[in-house]
Amino acid sequence: xxxxxxxxxxxxxxxxxxxxxxEGGPQPVGRDNDLADDLAIVELLRxxxxxxxxxxxxxxxxxxxxxxxxEKPLVLPSVRRVGARARLAVAxxxxxxxxxSLGGMSVLLSRDALxxxxxxGIKRTTESASLGLTFGDESRALKHLEFAATxxxxxxxxxxxxxxxxxxxxxxxxxxxxxxxxxRQLTTYATSSDESALPALRDWALAxxxxxxxxxxxxxxxxxxxxxxxxxxxxSIAQRAxxxxxxxxxxxxxxxxxxxxxxxxxxxECASATTDPNxxxxxxxxxxxPTQPGQPDPSGQAPASTQPSQSLLPGTSTPPASQxxxxxxxxxxxxxxxxxxxxxxxxxxxxxxxxxxxx
Numbered sequence: 041x042x043x044x045x046x047x048x049x050x051x052x053x054x055x056x057x058x059x060x061x062x063e064g065g066p067q068p069v070g071r072d073n074d075l076a077d078d079l080a081i082v083e084l085l086r087x088x089x090x091x092x093x094x095x096x097x098x099x100x101x102x103x104x105x106x107x108x109x110x111e112k113p114l115v116l117p118s119v120r121r122v123g124a125r126a127r128l129a130v131a132x133x134x135x136x137x138x139x140x141s142l143g144g145m146s147v148l149l150s151r152d153a154l155x156x157x158x159x160x161g162i163k164r165t166t167e168s169a170s171l172g173l174t175f176g177d178e179s180r181a182l183k184h185l186e187f188a189a190t191x192x193x194x195x196x197x198x199x200x201x202x203x204x205x206x207x208x209x210x211x212x213x214x215x216x217x218x219x220x221x222x223x224r225q226l227t228t229y230a231t232s233s234d235e236s237a238l239p240a241l242r243d244w245a246l247a248x249x250x251x252x253x254x255x256x257x258x259x260x261x262x263x264x265x266x267x268x269x270x271x272x273x274x275x276s277i278a279q280r281a282x283x284x285x286x287x288x289x290x291x292x293x294x295x296x297x298x299x300x301x302x303x304x305x306x307x308x309e310c311a312s313a314t315t316d317p318n319x320x321x322x323x324x325x326x327x328x329x330p331t332q333p334g335q336p337d338p339s340g341q342a343p344a345s346t347q348p349s350q351s352l353l354p355g356t357s358t359p360p361a362s363q364x365x366x367x368x369x370x371x372x373x374x375x376x377x378x379x380x381x382x383x384x385x386x387x388x389x390x391x392x393x394x395x396x397x398x399x
Contacts, residue, residue, distance in 0.1 A: 155208070185219070192211075192255075228302050249278065280302065287306060
């Protein structure tokens with residue numbers, strides 16, 4: 041053996057001899073006769089016909105020709121891959137839904153927010169949006185006055201919590217803005233369409249003036265000085281509404297000029313407006329002519345006041361002081377305050393700011 045696991049040399053030599061014998065190659069000298077039998081067997085195998093006969097071939101051919109064609113392999117539909125744009129659209133929709141949910145929660149949580157709170161800006165934005173969805177001059181004016189009254193309520197809450205002056209100053213600034221805008225829109229609407237809104241504006245301004253005056257000693261730092269300015273503004277609004285309402289039955293109500301609070305009342309002598317019974321207009325002047333001083337009313341009782349006793353804004357009505365000699369006719373259901381004509385205009389004193397009075 042040449043080595044462990046290898047074929048013995050003599051066996052290898054025998055294999056080579058047999059292979060040369062089968063192939064018919066030259067044989068080495070001194071060939072043994074022991075391969076003769078093996079070579080005879082090889083020759084016999086070569087002469088044998090081991091293939092299929094003709095009949096078998098024909099049968100196999102017929103089977104191949106008549107067999108059904110092979111079925112096509114089932115091809116599954118390819119799954120369409122979602123493109124980048126589709127994935128981006130889905131992500132954008134999810135982000136939008138999340139933002140809307142967070143926005144709705146922020147609006148709900150901001151209802152009780154106060155100046156200085158993180159959600160106070162969202163509250164003011166929501167108020168501006170609701171104002172944009174309000175239609176009609178009177179409705180928009182009343183919405184501004186509602187926001188201004190909300191600022192006063194917020195200031196009361198801030199005073200209870202001993203908040204910083206900056207928060208009170210923010211509330212005062214917003215109060216001034218809404219009060220001026222509401223007064224301007226409401227006086228413009230009242231002098232052109234419905235003068236009954238003027239007493240409501242006066243009563244609202246007086247009510248907010250009283251609330252702010254009560255709150256004034258509790259305001260910290262510079263907020264007190266700014267509150268004085270806001271109180272003067274509220275007094276000016278009440279004065280403007282009072283002066284315009286006093287000329288409701290005059291032929292000329294406004295002077296034709298205006299300022300930040302709306303139309304200015306006329307300064308000329310009040311001449312009674314004449315009414316055409318067949319004409320219809322937005323104004324409804326009183327059909328009762330004013331009597332001269334010292335003359336009784338022909339009907340025997342004092343005429344009813346042209347100013348309603350109830351405010352259009354619930355909770356802000358301040359009843360005017362009754363005048364000596366005024367009589368109240370019997371009515372059903374609604375109280376009514378009457379003032380003798382010609383008007384000695386009622387004197388409405390504001391004790392919180394000395395020197396300011398109406399009349």
